[in-house]
Amino acid sequence: MSNLRGAYIIWYRDLLRFWRDRARLITSFAMPFLFLVIFATGIASVFEQDGDGGFDYINFVYPGIIGMVVLFTSIMTGVSVVWDREFGFLKEVLVAPISRTSVAIGKALGGATIATIQGTLMLVFIPFADVSLSVGGAFLLIALMFVFALSLTSMGLLIASRIRSMEAFQVVVQMILFPLFFVSTAMFPTMALPAWLGTAVKFNPVSYGIDALRQAVLGAQESAMFGIDLFGYRMPLVLDVVVIALFGLIMGTLAVRSFHTTE
Amino acid sequence: MGKIIRVENLVRKFSDLVAVDDVSFEVEEGEIFGFLGPNGAGKTTTINILCTLLKPTSGTATINGFDVVRQQNEVRRSVGLVFQDPSLDIKLSALQNLEFHTGVYNVPRSLSKQRIEEVLKMVDLWDRRKGVVQNFSGGMRRRLEIGRGLLHYPKVLFLDEPTLGLDPQTRFHIWQYILELRKRENITVFLTTHYMDEATVADRIAIIDYGKIIALDTPDALKRMVGGDIVTLKTENAEAAVAEISEKHGIEARQDSEGVFFEIQNGEEFIPILLRDFKSGLQSISVRRPTLDDVFMKLTGREIREEAGGVAVMKKQWAMRTAQGRGGRFH
Numbered sequence: 001m002s003n004l005r006g007a008y009i010i011w012y013r014d015l016l017r018f019w020r021d022r023a024r025l026i027t028s029f030a031m032p033f034l035f036l037v038i039f040a041t042g043i044a045s046v047f048e049q050d051g052d053g054g055f056d057y058i059n060f061v062y063p064g065i066i067g068m069v070v071l072f073t074s075i076m077t078g079v080s081v082v083w084d085r086e087f088g089f090l091k092e093v094l095v096a097p098i099s100r101t102s103v104a105i106g107k108a109l110g111g112a113t114i115a116t117i118q119g120t121l122m123l124v125f126i127p128f129a130d131v132s133l134s135v136g137g138a139f140l141l142i143a144l145m146f147v148f149a150l151s152l153t154s155m156g157l158l159i160a161s162r163i164r165s166m167e168a169f170q171v172v173v174q175m176i177l178f179p180l181f182f183v184s185t186a187m188f189p190t191m192a193l194p195a196w197l198g199t200a201v202k203f204n205p206v207s208y209g210i211d212a213l214r215q216a217v218l219g220a221q222e223s224a225m226f227g228i229d230l231f232g233y234r235m236p237l238v239l240d241v242v243v244i245a246l247f248g249l250i251m252g253t254l255a256v257r258s259f260h261t262t263e
Numbered sequence: 264m265g266k267i268i269r270v271e272n273l274v275r276k277f278s279d280l281v282a283v284d285d286v287s288f289e290v291e292e293g294e295i296f297g298f299l300g301p302n303g304a305g306k307t308t309t310i311n312i313l314c315t316l317l318k319p320t321s322g323t324a325t326i327n328g329f330d331v332v333r334q335q336n337e338v339r340r341s342v343g344l345v346f347q348d349p350s351l352d353i354k355l356s357a358l359q360n361l362e363f364h365t366g367v368y369n370v371p372r373s374l375s376k377q378r379i380e381e382v383l384k385m386v387d388l389w390d391r392r393k394g395v396v397q398n399f400s401g402g403m404r405r406r407l408e409i410g411r412g413l414l415h416y417p418k419v420l421f422l423d424e425p426t427l428g429l430d431p432q433t434r435f436h437i438w439q440y441i442l443e444l445r446k447r448e449n450i451t452v453f454l455t456t457h458y459m460d461e462a463t464v465a466d467r468i469a470i471i472d473y474g475k476i477i478a479l480d481t482p483d484a485l486k487r488m489v490g491g492d493i494v495t496l497k498t499e500n501a502e503a504a505v506a507e508i509s510e511k512h513g514i515e516a517r518q519d520s521e522g523v524f525f526e527i528q529n530g531e532e533f534i535p536i537l538l539r540d541f542k543s544g545l546q547s548i549s550v551r552r553p554t555l556d557d558v559f560m561k562l563t564g565r566e567i568r569e570e571a572g573g574v575a576v577m578k579k580q581w582a583m584r585t586a587q588g589r590g591g592r593f594h
Contacts, residue, residue, distance in 0.1 A: 002369035009366025017354055088350035092411075095314050096367035097339035 006098030010106025011113065014077065018114045028069070028118055036065045036125055060226060062129035063217040064186035066145070067210035070119040074149045075177055077111030078156015082169055085160075104157060104256045111153030112146055119145040131217055141216040147241060148209040151248025154255050161258035180206045185214070189226040202228060205247040212240035267292040267419055267451045268313070273322035275308050282308040284474035285322070290453060292418075295445060297465030298455040299555060301565075305474040306455035307347060310423050313453070314342055327418045340368070343412030347423040347455075349404055353397040357388055357407050360396060361414060368415040375414075382410035386440060402433035409440060413450075420444075422454040426461065438464060459555040470559060477562050482555065489553035489561050492530030494537070497522040499544030507543050512536075519566070526553070 018025075036058070044057040084090040093103055120142055126133060133141070159172055183197070184206040190198055201207050207228060214223045215237045228235045235243075268290035275283040283305045290296045298306045311317040313324055315335045323330065329337040351360050358379065365375035383389040386406035396404060405425065412420055422441070426434040442464060445452055454465065462468050462482065469479040478485060496516075498504040504523045508516045516525035527533050530550035538545070560566055 005369055006367045009363055012366070013352065013355070013359075013363055016359060017352070020354060087353065088346065088348045089352045090350075091316070091344075091346055091348075092350045092364070093367065095316060095339055095342075095344055096364075097336040097369070098367055 003098050003102035006096065007102040007106035007109070010093065010103060011110040014107070014110030015113060018117075025118075025121075028073070029121070031072075032065045032069055032122055032125070035068065036062065037128065040065075055225070056130070058129055059131060059218070060189065060214075061187060062125065062131060063214040064184075064210055065125075066119050066122045066141075066217070067148070067184075067186050067206070067213050068181055069122055070115045070145050070149050070209075070213075071152055071181055071206060072177065073115035073118045074111055074152035075156040075159070075172075075180075077114050078107070078153040078158075079160045079163075079169060079172060080111075081107060081157060081160035082163060082166065085164075086166060100259045101256050104154075104252070104259055107157055108150055108153045108252060108255075111156060112149040115149035115153065116142060116146045119149070133217060137216060137219075141213065144209075144212050144216055144241065147248070148212070148244055151205070151209070151244050151251060154248050154252035158251050158255040158258055161255060180204060185210045185226065185228065190228055191225065202230065205244060208235065208240040208243040211235060212237055212244065215240070265292050266290065267294075268296075268324070268326050268453065270309075270313075270324045271322055273309070273312065273324055274320045275305075275312060275317065276320045281474050283312070283319075286471075286474070286476055287322075288469055288476060288479060290419075290451060292451055293445070293449045294467065295441075295452045295454065295465045297462045297468040298453070298471055299457065299459075299462045299468050299559075300455075300471035301457055304471045306471060307423055309471075310344075310421055310453070310455060313338075314344055314421060315339055340415065341418045343415065343417035343420045345405070345408045345412050345420070345422045345425050347427060349408070351396050351404055351408060351411075354395065356393050356395050357383065357399075358392045360407065361411055364411050364414050370415050378414055378416075382413050385413075385444070386410040402429055402436070405429060405433070405437060406440065409437070413444070413448075416448075417450070419451045419453055422452060424456055425454065426456070426458065434458075434461070459559075462555050468555070470555075470562060472559075472563050478558070485555060485558045486553045489526055489557045491526045491528040491553070492550050493524055493526055493553055493557055494530050494533065495522055495524040495549050495551075497546040497548075499546065504543035504545075507541070508537070526557075 040058045040061045043061075047055075047057050081090065084093070094100075123133075123138065159176065163169065163172065183200050184204050185201060186206070190201055190207075193201065211223075211226075211228050214226060217223075220237065224234065228240075266289045268288075270289070271287050273283055273286045274281070286305075286309065298309065300306055308317065312319050313326060313331060315331055315338050318332060323332075325331065326338050327341040329341060331338050352363070355363070361379045361382070362375070364370075365379065370378060380389065383392050386409060388403060388407055388410065391399070391403070396407065399407065409420075409422070409425065412422075425441070426437055429437070438461065441452060441454075444450060454461075456462050465482065467479065467481055468485060469476045470485070471477070478488070496504060501518050501523050505516045505518065508514050508523075508525065514525050514527065516523050518524075534548060534550060538548075556566060
């Protein structure tokens with residue numbers, strides 16, 4: 001019971017901080033705006049000269065941008081534990097009479113909630129991306145974002161439990177976050193990729209999360225041509241979710257174990 | 264009154280460094296118990312073991328009857344902590360910080376509002392409860408941390424250098440709170456400090472140096488170890504003065520940065536005797552009662568306060584240790 005309340009209050013604190021920091025909420029629109037409205041428009045203008053066989057790039061990339069927002073917010077929130085350590089607050093948490101597991105669960109849920117809120121805010125770009133999303137579809141999308149975010153926040157926590165300095169934080173962004181984003185299905189479809197890159201994309205769990213979001217936004221039919229082939233089999237939404245959930249479970253378990261041994 | 268803290272043969276090593284070296288002591292319920300020693304003596308390491316943040320290499324410790332290794336949650340519920348370094352969420356308000364604490368310590372919801380009000384009033388922050396901690400002064404933050412440490416009605420309050428980096432006036436106020444608190448709640452206070460004057464508020468003091476307790480007694484008893492008042496002289500020729508005092512009065516005087524000093528009973532009465540045809544060019548003379556600083560000096564041959572100041576001091580310490588051949592802690 002005390003563990004449950006402990007996890008709840010840790011989740012609540014993360015949300016409180018998020019709410020207090022509304023400036024971040026507004027600036028968090030800047031990057032997706034640049035990617036979707038500027039970058040994607042530019043790329044799309046190149047594609048359109050191809051005539052048929054092409055596809056609407058903005059339409060395609062929109063779920064990728066949602067995925068990008070979820071990815072960046074989740075990992076950053078997970079890694080924010082490093083800040084708590086730096087500013088001493090982590091000690092207050094670690095001497096409290098609650099288990100490390102409930103601390104990690106509270107943190108993971110906090111990060112996942114914030115990332116899901118940020119991802120959901122991206123729905124304001126629906127008219128620009130020219131997609132139609134039913135109310136049911138929107139709820140499915142939000143649920144998928146949450147599962148995706150939970151896995152990624154767990155990964156962020158695992159990283160945070162292993163790094164000690166603020167300097168290492170920059171390295172994490174450069175060496176983990178950017179590769180995870182670029183070597184995924186976020187910005188380009190897999191169908192025409194050279195083999196080396198196509199394989200790398202398939203090894204990246206983020207690809208499956210983004211594929212799931214894309215299937216929810218565009219519908220199974222529309223998104224079929226962009227899907228991921230595994231062993232000659234096109235990944236359906238359910239299997240995407242299984243991959244990402246399994247990944248999250250592993251990351252979460254490792255994160256909890258890591259917190260037990262390092263603090 | 265029972266023993267609220269029992270520590271037996273506690274050892275903590277960090278690879279080759281022995282931070283806590285076979286320490287044993289007991290603390291009575293309701294007592295103010297002080298840990299006094301220079302930086303790096305092992306004070307914080309001991310506190311970290313007692314509050315379950317660190318595991319001992321060997322030895323046992325119990326708080327409120329609970330073992331710090333096997334009954335971590337019970338120990339955590341029994342203690343309140345004010346760490347040496349700040350541990351507040353500065354982005355949240357005072358109230359939100361305290362609400363977080365009642366949450367993680369599972370203070371019943373029906374009680375938490377009332378307790379939060381109580382501690383905020385005790386530390387004089389009730390009017391600022393909605394203020395964001397970021398805008399608080401160092402003293403206010405410390406007071407808030409002390410209040411927070413009391414929220415779950417701990418049996419023992421640990422204060423690790425509670426007034427470090429605060430101005431004298433704020434230090435004085437914080438001590439007033441702590442003393443009043445002890446009177447009101449009969450709480451046990453375990454404090455570490457390297458400020459001598461602060462340590463004297465304790466009922467008993469353990470002087471710790473290089474991981475070992477080298478003395479443990481009441482402040483008065485410790486001061487009696489020095490053997491009288493301290494007479495300090497400034498002279499033109501320190502060596503000559505030492506020789507002269509030894510020759511005429513059979514007293515072994517020593518030199519330090521302040522000048523020449525020695526200990527003697529009834530110092531005021533001795534001064535006229537000393538000054539009768541004193542030859543070594545006296546510039547000034549003073550008599551004072553012994554402080555804990557003198558006790559530390561007597562026990563270790565070093566001053567505690569000079570070690571509070573950075574790299575230069577550390578180097579000096581190194582040089583002294585090598586010269587004394589006492590066998591440093593690095594092997």
